[in-house]
Amino acid sequence: xxxxxxxxxxxxxxxxxxxxxxxxxxxxxxxxxxxxxxxxxxxxxxxxxxxxxxxxxxxxxxxxxxxxxxxxxxxxxxxxxxxxxxxxxxxxxxxxxxxxxxxxxxxxxxxxxxxxxxxxxxxxxxxxxxxxxxxxxxxxxxxxxxxxxxxxxxxxxxxxxxxxxxxxxxxxxxxxxxxxxxxxxxxxxxxxxxxxxxxxxxxxxxxxxxxxxxxxxxxxxxxxxxxxxxxxxxxxxxxxxxxxxxxxxxxxxxxxxxxxxxxxxxxxxxxxxxxxxxxxxxxxxxxxxxxxxxxxxxxxxxxxxxxxxxxxxxxxxxxxxxxxxxxxxxxxxxxxxxxxxxxxx
Amino acid sequence: xxxxxxxxxxxxxxxxxxxxxxxxxxxxxxxxxxxxxxxxxxxxxxxxxxxxxxxxxxxxxxxxxxxxxxxxxxxxxxxxxxxxxxxxxxxxxxxxxxxxxxxxxxxxxxxxxxxxxxxxxxxxxxxxxxxxxxxxxxxxxxxxxxxxxxxxxxxxxxxxxxxxxxxxxxxxxxxxxxxxxxxxxxxxxxxxxxxxxxxxxxxxxxxxxxxxxxxxxxxxxxxxxxxxxxxxxxxxxxxxxxxxxxxxxxxxxxxxxxxxxxxxxxxxxxxxxxxxxxxxxxxxxxxxxxxxxxxxxxxxxxxxxxx
Numbered sequence: 293x294x295x296x297x298x299x300x301x302x303x304x305x306x307x308x309x310x311x312x313x314x315x316x317x318x319x320x321x322x323x324x325x326x327x328x329x330x331x332x333x334x335x336x337x338x339x340x341x342x343x344x345x346x347x348x349x350x351x352x353x354x355x356x357x358x359x360x361x362x363x364x365x366x367x368x369x370x371x372x373x374x375x376x377x378x379x380x381x382x383x384x385x386x387x388x389x390x391x392x393x394x395x396x397x398x399x400x401x402x403x404x405x406x407x408x409x410x411x412x413x414x415x416x417x418x419x420x421x422x423x424x425x426x427x428x429x430x431x432x433x434x435x436x437x438x439x440x441x442x443x444x445x446x447x448x449x450x451x452x453x454x455x456x457x458x459x460x461x462x463x464x465x466x467x468x469x470x471x472x473x474x475x476x477x478x479x480x481x482x483x484x485x486x487x488x489x490x491x492x493x494x495x496x497x498x499x500x501x502x503x504x505x506x507x508x509x510x511x512x513x514x515x516x517x518x519x520x521x522x523x524x525x526x527x528x529x530x531x532x533x534x535x536x537x538x539x540x541x542x543x544x545x546x547x548x549x550x551x552x553x554x555x556x557x558x559x560x561x562x563x564x565x566x567x568x569x570x571x572x573x574x575x576x577x578x579x580x581x582x583x584x585x586x587x588x589x590x591x592x593x594x595x596x597x598x599x600x601x602x603x604x605x606x607x608x609x610x611x612x613x614x615x616x617x618x619x620x621x622x623x624x625x626x627x628x629x630x631x632x633x634x635x636x637x
Numbered sequence: 638x639x640x641x642x643x644x645x646x647x648x649x650x651x652x653x654x655x656x657x658x659x660x661x662x663x664x665x666x667x668x669x670x671x672x673x674x675x676x677x678x679x680x681x682x683x684x685x686x687x688x689x690x691x692x693x694x695x696x697x698x699x700x701x702x703x704x705x706x707x708x709x710x711x712x713x714x715x716x717x718x719x720x721x722x723x724x725x726x727x728x729x730x731x732x733x734x735x736x737x738x739x740x741x742x743x744x745x746x747x748x749x750x751x752x753x754x755x756x757x758x759x760x761x762x763x764x765x766x767x768x769x770x771x772x773x774x775x776x777x778x779x780x781x782x783x784x785x786x787x788x789x790x791x792x793x794x795x796x797x798x799x800x801x802x803x804x805x806x807x808x809x810x811x812x813x814x815x816x817x818x819x820x821x822x823x824x825x826x827x828x829x830x831x832x833x834x835x836x837x838x839x840x841x842x843x844x845x846x847x848x849x850x851x852x853x854x855x856x857x858x859x860x861x862x863x864x865x866x867x868x869x870x871x872x873x874x875x876x877x878x879x880x881x882x883x884x885x886x887x888x889x890x891x892x893x894x895x896x897x898x899x900x901x902x903x904x905x906x907x908x909x910x911x912x913x914x915x916x917x918x919x920x921x922x923x924x925x926x927x928x929x930x931x932x933x934x935x936x937x938x939x940x941x942x943x944x
Contacts, residue, residue: 297707300740308737316725391721395782398685398715399738400707621687622706630703 298402305405306412313383313413330371330421334428337367342431357435364432365446368425369453369527373486376418376454377461377478382471383410384462384619389471397621407615411462418454422447449530449597456604457482459611466618485525493523521591521599525607530600638663638790638821639684644693646679646845653679655845656693661823661838663789666816668836668853669825670935676845677825678718681794684823685715697790714783718795718825722775724768728759731767732781739786753781757811773804780811791815793824797831809835833931841935853931859903860934861885867896867914868923876919883910900926 317323341363345356384407387393396406432438461478468474497520523529591599617623639661646654654676661667671677682688684697686706695702698712723731729750736746754760757777762770770778776796783791796812797805805828812835816822826832832839833853840850849856869876873896880886885901900906907926914921 301707304738304740308734311737312723312726312730312734315730316723319725390723391717391719392723394682394685394687394715394717395720395735395779396738397687398710398713399735400710400740400786401738622689622703626689627703627706634701634704 301400301402302405302408304399305401305403305407306409307405308401309406309409310413310416313410314416317413317417327421327424330375331424331428333371334364334367334425337363338428338431357432357438360435361432361438361442364429365531368422368446369450369531370486372418372422372450372454373457373482373527374479375421376414376457377464377482378475379414379417380411380458380461381465381474381478383414384465384615385469385471385474386465388469397619403616403620407462407466407612407619411459411612411615414458414462415454418458419451422450422454445533445597448601449527452530452601452604453527456607456611459608459615463611463614463618466615486528487526489526490523490528493520496520524596524599525603527600530597533596638665638698639667639823640694640696641680641684642694644680644683644695645691646676646683646688647691653845654683654690654693657842657845657847659840659847659850661821661840663821664816664819665838666812666822666824666836667838667840668832668931669823669840669842670827670829670832670931671825671842672827675842677842678794680842681715681792681823681825682717684709685713685792686710687715711786712788712790714786714788714791716779716783716791716793716796718798720779722767722770722778724766726767727763728754728765728767728770728778729763731778732785735782735785741786749785753784756784756814757781758807771804773800773807776800776804776808777811780808784815789819789821791820791822791824793822795826796824797826797828805831829931829935839931849934856934857903857931858905860937861902862900862904862907862926863933864927865898865900865907865910866923866925866927867898867921869894869896870920870922875917876914876921879914879917879919883913886910 338360341360384393387396429443457478460481461474464478464481465471465474468477519529591602594602639659641657641659644654644657644659645652657676657680659669659680669677669680679688683690684695684702686702686709690703697709700708700712702709723734726734732750732753733746736742736749741749750763751760754763757780759770759774759777759781762774767775767778776799780793780796783793793812797808800808809831812822812824816835816837824832824836836853838851839853839856841848867873867876867880872893873891876896877889877891880889880896880898885906887899887901889896889898891897900910904926911921911924914924
């Protein structure tokens with residue numbers, strides 16, 4: 293009975309909310325303008341890059357596909373990282389500002405259903421944006437050189453970024469009550485997660501005295517343990533294992549600026565192994581027993597994109613639970629406390 | 638249908654409800670009246686499950702609001718004092734959205750939408766965007782939304798606020814119709830004339846506590862009569878002498894053939910006084926107590942509370 297009611301409540305929240313949000317997003321002038329702006333930026337970037345390449349070289353470089361690919365991915369992940377929380381940040385606070393919040397709360401829709409509906413609507417919109425970018429992506433394959441598996445990984449990471457940061461924006465929207473505040477704070481938090489975390493990790497690690505990271509007794513002072521766990525909260529670290537031109541892929545073929553930036557971060561956070569700089573980045577957890585390399589175990593063996601995806605999953609669940617608890621007029625513990633006191637009374 | 642006992646609610650140091658007790662009988666139209674800030678909205682929001690009371694007990698349709706919030710939500714249709722609409726939805730879509738949130742889907746939802754729009758006289762606005770409706774139409778649409786799951790209890794917070802006179806009359810007629818359909822309606826307002834023409838029961842709240850509740854007619858009948866005009870066929874000395882000795886009579890103002898006075902009692906006391914005047918052979922040619930209004934009753938009760 294309880295399961296049936298919960299399922300009904302979930303459906304009553306999720307289905308209408310998803311439908312309403314998607315209908316709302318597809319109406320009016322905002323949606324086509326945003327879409328045109330987004331695609332305009334992507335197309336302009338590609339055209340500018342191709343024009344500069346041909347203008348300077350007068351011939352087509354064999355690695356142009358890879359270079360374009362890395363440029364494109366970097367742009368895409370930045371767009372999704374900042375659009376996802378910005379879209380979701382108005383989801384719940386917007387209901388409060390429009391004064392429709394109370395009307396929703398008194399329906400039979402469960403709070404989980406409402407939150408999931410809002411969240412999925414923003415995620416689907418993001419996916420829609422990603423799909424509309426596919427024709428631009430196709431230019432990469434015109435030049436070749438990018439394995440389809442790498443493209444798959446990129447989409448996994450993009451999805452993790454969209455789900456996680458969308459949920460984060462939603463939670464902040466529930467907590468902060470004002471859309472403007474929620475948007476600004478969520479963008480700041482995302483900026484810190486993307487760039488702040490690896491830079492901060494780099495500063496912390498490099499400011500430590502040599503030898504703080506424990507290694508085998510016969511090799512004191514040698515970095516052997518890999519980077520701290522929290523650097524994998526950043527999608528930039530995740531992309532070291534999927535973006536060409538970084539330590540984790542083929543470091544000679546990336547676009548100079550992005551590759552250099554990535555490699556700088558890799559070095560800073562201690563992901564580069566002794567004499568193993570050209571190895572795949574997911575071997576960062578390698579531990580040496582004497583001079584013999586052994587494969588890392590447990591979470592350390594996971595490639596950066598997988599660890600990032602795992603953490604984003606955690607961020608998503610935590611954010612959604614927070615949002616549900618914050619918007620609940622009657623908190624579960626209040627009901628429990630009342631039940632207990634009534635039983636005693 | 639609604640039972641409230643010792644309900645308390647604080648906002649920081651401000652005590653919004655100071656032990657509210659209230660009984661709303663099934664099938665009644667209960668007018669919940671009080672000044673701004675008296676605690677009407679707080680009480681309604683608690684009953685709707687949107688606020689947690691600090692203390693006390695409240696039941697709606699037999700369900701404790703703190704223990705069975707889902708059952709209470711199923712039993713109530715709530716209309717807040719200020720509400721917004723989704724400006725990107727059409728009127729029909731708006732109702733279907735809420736119907737779906739109550740688990741009503743498919744052809745049943747479509748029929749329900751049409752019936753409700755008919756009830757609130759918005760049938761011809763089905764395809765209009767919600768934000769293009771006038772304030773009165775939006776109020777009626779919000780009422781239709783509150784009825785979408787056919788709840789036995791309606792909690793309406795100032796449903797007529799901001800409406801022009803014609804829209805108020807329309808709203809009142811719809812509420813009367815709902816009352817005839819057997820709904821229990823708890824309606825808060827400070828437009829007392831509206832409630833007097835609509836309600837069967839009245840509860841008066843001042844500073845977070847109920848000062849009076851009951852059947853509207855009884856309440857009016859028991860309210861002290863502010864002014865009674867008595868005219869006699871001969872000079873009024875005898876009548877004045879009699880009135881001075883009658884308990885509760887105050888403020889006697891006499892002219893040659895006419896006396897005006899107040900009586901600290903309701904209409905039953907007025908009838909008693911008239912009977913005695915006639916028994917005392919006072920030649921009464923005109924005896925007219927000023928008609929009591931809900932406003933008089935409320936002002937007197939509010940005044941007593943302030944003292």
